[in-house]
Amino acid sequence: MTTSQLGISSQHEDTHPEGEAQTGFNICPFLGMEDDPQTSFLFTSPGNFCHRLKPPKAVSIGYQGATCFDSKAFVKCPIYQKKWDGTLPEGFRHRNGNNSSQQPLTPPRWVILLLLLSLILLGISAYMSLL
Structure with a gap:
């Protein structure tokens, strides 16, 4: 079974000017697994992190779907453009589920x-x- 069949892509070396990665997937080149910035899931996942930020941050499923997996949207992302002021875009941060404890x-x-x-x-x- 290939990594493509598993929904995993190792493709973030170079991007074309349109933002499309060399593999043909329209994924932000900074999206990757926490410990492997060159590899990302080919679908929205809590395992995808933004490696433009140091240290990398988990990206919410909604933000991934609306921005990271859309070549026209991710090139407008302030983090991608390095135009953010330290505050993350609305809906960017992945929030862990409620901890019942x-x-x-x-x-x-x-x-x-x-x-x-x-x-x-x-x-x-x-x-x-x-007694």
Whole structure:
């Protein structure tokens, strides 16, 4: 199975003036995997990073679809043009999914937790009274 069949492209050496990579894929030449700037997925993926930025940053799926995989759009990207002022374009940054360990407990969970704690304390109390 080839890398093309896997949806992976190793192609970012040179681009034509129109922005089309040598392989014929219309992908921004700065889009690549986190540890391999020369290789990118041929589809939007959380594994694609912008290597114009140092250190490379993950690019949101929406921004990739609207900009990075469109040769007419990525040449207008302020990061591609080096015309950004340090703030990333709207919708650029990939946001990790919510980390449930950092989310507050919802009221139903609090109720269940409180009931379980009450049952445990009641069990301990009943056990102690038998002694």
